[in-house]
Amino acid sequence: GAGVSQSPRYKVAKRGQDVALRCDPISGHVSLFWYQQALGQGPEFLTYFQNEAQLDKSGLPSDRFFAERPEGSVSTLKIQRTQQEDSAVYLCASSRQTGNYGYTFGSGTRLTVV
């Protein structure tokens, strides 16, 4: 597609529920990133893939958060046993190559945990 596609756009989850957020990067983009953006704040890094390899997961806030990109294209961010503090917009970005040449972000998934 022309841009980074994320689904669903909105997700309401009851506390304790598991959720899965999907990211379709731009075709052929090697690098894929997940960021978390709390209301009124800047995005915060969660994790990074180069093709199917997860090279950095230092930003994942707890072991309830898990990300995968099994075939080096679509990625899924899974959050188990959601908590209220997980409420945020989850942004996915992709980049054609490594080396800081600029990301393209998707519009994000807004997760609300009630």
Place this chain on the structure above:
Amino acid sequence: QQQVKQSPQSLIVQKGGISIINCAYENTAFDYFPWYQQFPGKGPALLIAIRPDVSEKKEGRFTISFNKSAKQFSLHIMDSQPGDSATYFCAASWENTDKLIFGTGTRLQVFP
């Protein structure tokens, strides 16, 4: 040390005026400094970026000024337009990583 401090938090500018947003950092290993523009309900979009080997970069109405010794960089928007009303984020990254550290954002409102 990995923080990027951004100011002001909000900015109101009249149409045709100059908008200036400032950022400061501590980590001297940072070597890539992009600015992103974000509209409500959308993801951030890359506006302009600079590396520390130059002191200024201009693209259309947008200019980054970079002061390596002061560890500061700023975004100037010339001839600001109502369509520029958005939230702007500075960011920084360092060699051997593509991970970005974002500032806290500046909400810009341009009034006609």
